[in-house]
Amino acid sequence: MSLNPSPEETPGLRRRFIISSLLVVGIFFVLALRLWYLQILGVDHYRNLSERNRIRHVAIRAPRGAIFDRHGILLVDNRPAFTVSALRQGVDDRKQLFSRLGGLLEIDNEQLEERWQAGQGLPRYRPLPLLEDVGRQAMEKVQENSVDLPGIMVEVKPLRDYPFGEMAAHLFGYLGEVTEDELRQSAYSSYHSGEMVGKTALERMFEEKLRGTAGQKRIEVNVRGRELRQLTTRNPLPGQRLYLTIDARLQQAAETALTDKAGAVVVLDVNNGEVLAFVSKPTFDPAWFARGVSGDEWRELINNPRHPMTNKVLRGQYPPGSTFKMVVALAALETGSVTPSTTFQCNGIFKLGKSYEYRCWKKRGHGTVDLHKAIKESCDVWFYQAGLETGIDQIASAAQRFGLGKKTGFLFGGERSGLIPTRSWKKKRFGTSWYNGETVITSIGQGFVLATPLQLASMTAAIANGGTVWKPQIVQKIVNLEGDADWLLTPEKLIETAWSEKSLQAVRGAMESVVNDVGGTAWRSQLKNVRFAGKTGTAQVVKRKSDEEGEQAKDDEVIPYQYRDHALFVSYAPADKPQIAVAVVVEHGGHGSSAAAPVAKAVYEAYFANTTVNNDTVRKVASGD
Amino acid sequence: MFDRRLITHFNWIYLLLILLISAIGIANMFSATSSWTTAVQPVYIKQLYWLGLGVLIVALVCVFDYRHLEYLSFSLYGGNLLLLVLVLAIGKTSMGATRWISLAGFNVQPSEIMEIVIIIALARYLSETEHLRGFSLRELIIPGLILGVPALLIMKQPDLGTALLVLCIGGTMALFAGIRRSSLLFLAASGLAAVGGGWFLLHDYQKRRILTFLDPERDPLGAGYHIIQSKIAVGSGGFKGLGFMKGTQSQLSFLPERHTDFAFSVFAEEWGLAGCLLLLGLYCLIVLWGLHIALRSNDRFGMYLAIGVSAMLFWHIVVNLGMVIGLLPVVGVPLPLFSYGGTSMITTMTGIGILMNVELRRFMF
Structure with missing residues (x-):
């Protein structure tokens, strides 16, 4: 029992209760006011922030346009690649996570840690790639164990795929991540860092068309960044399809025939300049670049003495050697300095004045030689004399009319122009006048003369078609998403020369003999079902005392690789009604007849394998003409 | 019954x-x-x-009639103080704070219990002591100690939230009992000074919380x-x-x-x-x-x-x-x-x- 009176009856206390009740109500009112401020006035602002929390815009990469050969065979495609990435908000215990993931995929934890550290520069909301292109099996393992791998996700991206492996890699070029420098350029303004772009060749030339349009999905994520559901999706539009003039069969045949040798092969349609095969060896694997080339791999490619990264079709400049003799012959015939029946005596050596001697490759000499024999057996002495009588000006002029010494204007940059020496060129370059001795060696395609494999093919095609140099073209058509051709190839004449039929006949006939008659320098490469015409060439890399064929063969074993001769062979087929021209250069391959001609033969075998052999040719083969 | x-x-x-x-x-x-x-x-x-x-x-x-609590109030208070001291001596530490002790197999948080016990203890003290013109500063010493000692012990754990609540509860009760205006002004002034001085006694995470409260975007x-x-x-x-x-x-x-x-x-x-x-x-x-x-x-x-x-x-x-x-x-x-x-x-x-x-x-x- 308390002696105190009830608080209700104490007026002072009563007042305190009223005041405190009012205070309570007042403070609750402040809370309500604050709620009104947040929930009514601020609702738009906070809903917006809430959206930004949970909704993420993710770009969906567009598959790059596929590349096909002239018959629609798929050369370059895309395949889904699975990347194991980490969502950094979702990773709590990295050590444990990596040891689990490493154990699951049998990968060293250190490697994961390295990638993790390397990726810290990425924006935090972006998944950090740990393992690229892991393969379907590994992807499934990760998916199955996703509960034990918090913060780990698998991304699918389209990755460039090359069904033919390294084939025609120089033609396609390669991809690489867009660089910081590129991103600053206006041409790349629509790109995001991390995106792949064409760096060389076709991939670069047609970047805009091949790229496609990225899609976007809006996804709802939780606080750990894990995707919960897709809200909207805008599908990506794949890039346009590229149809090349390349014939995969020929390309493959040429690459196989070259084996592991360094060099180049070009096959042209003689009637329009379409490129049917484009081989530069050794080559690289474009798949390395698609997935991201490592530093070691890059150094290996760059330091390789045989230059796998150089496109030898366009950038390889070689002395044409004897393959230049057709040009000299036509120059001589057209200027009238010789006729097809003009003979010279070859005893293995040619004397210019008293002190200069030029040897024929055949030490014993060829005896009495006319133009036909001079080409068929590749007599140097005949050409020394014919060239000397024709003069460098006429030779250079003829060479230029075959497109030599000048870029063909091929699609990609980086093409070299080769070199056709003239008097004025020499004056400018060396400040000295032209010597006759230089005319002599120019006549057999040595000295200053240089040509790219593409130029040699183009030249041969012009001999075959009667004098037209077509611009070599590689893209047949570009097909957009609707299936319509956005662009179609139109043949383009670069030079048209009206050589006299008589001169052409003489040269062509001799070229046919080179392959098809006993004693021709390439007769071992003749084909039964098709007669092709050609000319071997052996280009000296360094001067040597003797070029005798027999000795040469022996020497192959002891001469260091880099001093060995380049082997060349230019040709076209069928001999009577030419369709394609093939130029082959085998670097340090030795002789044109033994190293280069068989490669051309393989191309013709592939080309004529499924064509019904034309009656004309059959008759000729049968009659042993 | x-x-x-x-x-x-x-x-x-x-x-x-x-x-x-x-x-x-x-x-x-x-x-x-x-x-x-x-x-x-x-x-x-x-x-x-x-x-x-x-x-x-x-x-x-x-x-049970609450009036039994009146007799128990100071023993409850004393017991709880003992527990608070025990917490500091042998308590369990988690996330940088020591708040729990194990009693007969149960995890007990004496600071929470103190919220109730302080009510009982102060209720007893305030009901027995009345000053018509309200508490003067000197008269506030005892209730101040009753309130301050546990609050300090709780703050030491550190459990700023609970310490603050204990102070608020006790403060409210004392205010209700009546405090002289002059004493109140003095308390308010020294309270402000204490806030300034207390800043240096706060733990880093507590300072951070207050700073980020003032400007959440800084972190x-x-x-x-x-x-x-x-x-x-x-x-x-x-x-x-x-x-x-x-x-x-x-x-x-x-x-x-x-x-x-x-x-x-x-x-x-x-x-x-x-x-x-x-x-x-x-x-x-x-x-x-x-x-x-x-x-x-x-x-x-x-x-x-x-x-x-x-x-x-x-x-x-x-x-x-x-x-x-x-x-x-x-x-x-x-x-x-x-x-x-x-x-x-x-x-x-x-x-x-x-x-x-x-x-x-x-x-x-």
């Missing part, structure tokens, strides 16, 4: 209000934790058990994260809310501690201003009713008990809500009946039991 009047005079409506708030809290907890996949019992079920225990405690506390992923995410959740609720289990901030786990200290944010996001005002009204009602019970109590001890319990409820609600809606810094104070936690439930229900007890005995002489 059992007095029928215990049933007939019991304030059933008040209990119903308490149960209503608890039910809303449990439903809210169900929503907040629905994304959890856990093999053990879901928290809302556990909270139901705690509620059951809470109701039992109310009943138990009501059976949006760290200490400011809680406030920012909570304000987003509350604000995006709008008037009608996003609907039960549809709040993205909570369902997608952007909101931290959403079943404990930030349970109200979940509710605000899903039920909007309409729901919040209703809940606010309920809370306001139980506090006012508590004051009403104090006013109508039979004796001073009962009055101070009821004032203390009302103050406890009031400060818990205000500090928690103030934190959640960005009016006050983040201090870990649970919302009574709404945040998950056994300790909070037991202290709240003990307080409510005392309140009911005081009201019951009004009719029972």
Whole structure:
């Protein structure tokens, strides 16, 4: 029992209760006011922030346009690649996570840690790639164990795929991540860092068309960044399809025939300049670049003495050697300095004045030689004399009319122009006048003369078609998403020369003999079902005392690789009604007849394998003409 | 032996209000934790058990006349002080703070118990000491010590939130008993000075919390994260809310501690201003009713008990809500009946039991 009176009856206390009740109500009112401020006035602002929390815009990469050969065979495609990435908000215990993931995929934890550290520069909301292109099996393992791998996700991206492996890699070029420098350029303004772009060749030339349009999905994520559901999706539009003039069969045949040798092969349609095969060896694997080339791999490619990264079709400049003799012959015939029946005596050596001697490759000499024999057996002495009588000006002029010494204007940059020496060129370059001795060696395609494999093919095609140099073209058509051709190839004449039929006949006939008659320098490469015409060439890399064929063969074993001769062979087929021209250069391959001609033969075998052999040719083969 | 009047005079409506708030809290907890996949019992079920225990405690506390507490008050207080000292000596440390000790197999948080015991102890002291013109400074020394010693011990743990609450509860009770105006002014001035001086005594994380409260954006992923995410959740609720289990901030786990200290944010996001005002009204009602019970109590001890319990409820609600809606810094104070936690439930229900007890005995002489 308390002696105190009830608080209700104490007026002072009563007042305190009223005041405190009012205070309570007042403070609750402040809370309500604050709620009104947040929930009514601020609702738009906070809903917006809430959206930004949970909704993420993710770009969906567009598959790059596929590349096909002239018959629609798929050369370059895309395949889904699975990347194991980490969502950094979702990773709590990295050590444990990596040891689990490493154990699951049998990968060293250190490697994961390295990638993790390397990726810290990425924006935090972006998944950090740990393992690229892991393969379907590994992807499934990760998916199955996703509960034990918090913060780990698998991304699918389209990755460039090359069904033919390294084939025609120089033609396609390669991809690489867009660089910081590129991103600053206006041409790349629509790109995001991390995106792949064409760096060389076709991939670069047609970047805009091949790229496609990225899609976007809006996804709802939780606080750990894990995707919960897709809200909207805008599908990506794949890039346009590229149809090349390349014939995969020929390309493959040429690459196989070259084996592991360094060099180049070009096959042209003689009637329009379409490129049917484009081989530069050794080559690289474009798949390395698609997935991201490592530093070691890059150094290996760059330091390789045989230059796998150089496109030898366009950038390889070689002395044409004897393959230049057709040009000299036509120059001589057209200027009238010789006729097809003009003979010279070859005893293995040619004397210019008293002190200069030029040897024929055949030490014993060829005896009495006319133009036909001079080409068929590749007599140097005949050409020394014919060239000397024709003069460098006429030779250079003829060479230029075959497109030599000048870029063909091929699609990609980086093409070299080769070199056709003239008097004025020499004056400018060396400040000295032209010597006759230089005319002599120019006549057999040595000295200053240089040509790219593409130029040699183009030249041969012009001999075959009667004098037209077509611009070599590689893209047949570009097909957009609707299936319509956005662009179609139109043949383009670069030079048209009206050589006299008589001169052409003489040269062509001799070229046919080179392959098809006993004693021709390439007769071992003749084909039964098709007669092709050609000319071997052996280009000296360094001067040597003797070029005798027999000795040469022996020497192959002891001469260091880099001093060995380049082997060349230019040709076209069928001999009577030419369709394609093939130029082959085998670097340090030795002789044109033994190293280069068989490669051309393989191309013709592939080309004529499924064509019904034309009656004309059959008759000729049968009659042993 | 059992007095029928215990049933007939019991304030059933008040209990119903308490149960209503608890039910809303449990439903809210169900929503907040629905994304959890856990093999053990879901928290809302556990909270139901705690509620059951809470109701039992109310009943138990009501059976005995609260006036027995008057005799026990100082022993309870002394015992609790001992426990607080023990916590500092042998307590369990988790997340940088030592708050728990093991007693007979139970984990006990003596600082929470102190919230109730301080009410009882001060109620006894204040009911026995009356000064017509209010307490002078010298007369405030003893109640100041009664309040200050445990508060300091709790602050040492450190448990700033609870220490603050103990001070608020005790302060409210003392204020109610009456303090001279001059003394009050002096206290206010020295209080301000203490805030300035106390800044240097605060732990780094406590300083950070206060700084980030003033400007959450200075550390949006760290200490400011809680406030920012909570304000987003509350604000995006709008008037009608996003609907039960549809709040993205909570369902997608952007909101931290959403079943404990930030349970109200979940509710605000899903039920909007309409729901919040209703809940606010309920809370306001139980506090006012508590004051009403104090006013109508039979004796001073009962009055101070009821004032203390009302103050406890009031400060818990205000500090928690103030934190959640960005009016006050983040201090870990649970919302009574709404945040998950056994300790909070037991202290709240003990307080409510005392309140009911005081009201019951009004009719029972």
